[in-house]
Amino acid sequence: MVMFSNKYSNGQVDPSEDGKKFPIGTHVKFKVQGSSQSGIVIKQLVNSAIVDIDITKANTTLILNTKGQTVVNYHNLFVLYV
Numbered sequence: 001m002v003m004f005s006n007k008y009s010n011g012q013v014d015p016s017e018d019g020k021k022f023p024i025g026t027h028v029k030f031k032v033q034g035s036s037q038s039g040i041v042i043k044q045l046v047n048s049a050i051v052d053i054d055i056t057k058a059n060t061t062l063i064l065n066t067k068g069q070t071v072v073n074y075h076n077l078f079v080l081y082v
Contacts, residue, residue, distance in 0.1 A: 015044040018074035022049055027080040030072045032062060038080055039070075048073045 015022075022028060026041045028051060037059060043050040048071050055063055 013045055015049075016047055016074065019044055019047070019049065021079065022074060022077055028072075028077045029080050030076050030078070032066075032070060035059070035062075037062070041077075042069070045071070049077065051077075 022041050022044070024041055024044060027038065028041060028049075029036060029038045030051065031037065032053075035058075037053055039051040039053040041049045042052045051070055051072050053059065053063060053066065053068050053070060055068070
């Protein structure tokens with residue numbers, strides 16, 4: 001029988017210490033293929049987050065290719081303060 005760590009107890013993922021700075025709903029900025037993007041964290045993983053990318057006129061191809069979401073390592077995320 002395989003035992004899993006507490007990171008997966010109750011179907012919840014316990015993010016790393018870096019990830020605790022980016023709770024669900026946080027507006028963030030990041031780069032995709034060298035281009036600056038922004039979006040909202042919709043799910044936390046252990047070492048990265050799934051981000052719903054903000055739609056702009058300049059990123060319509062990216063939105064179509066990624067279905068509007070991407071996975072970004074916490075080291076590559078920055079909080080956008082409003």
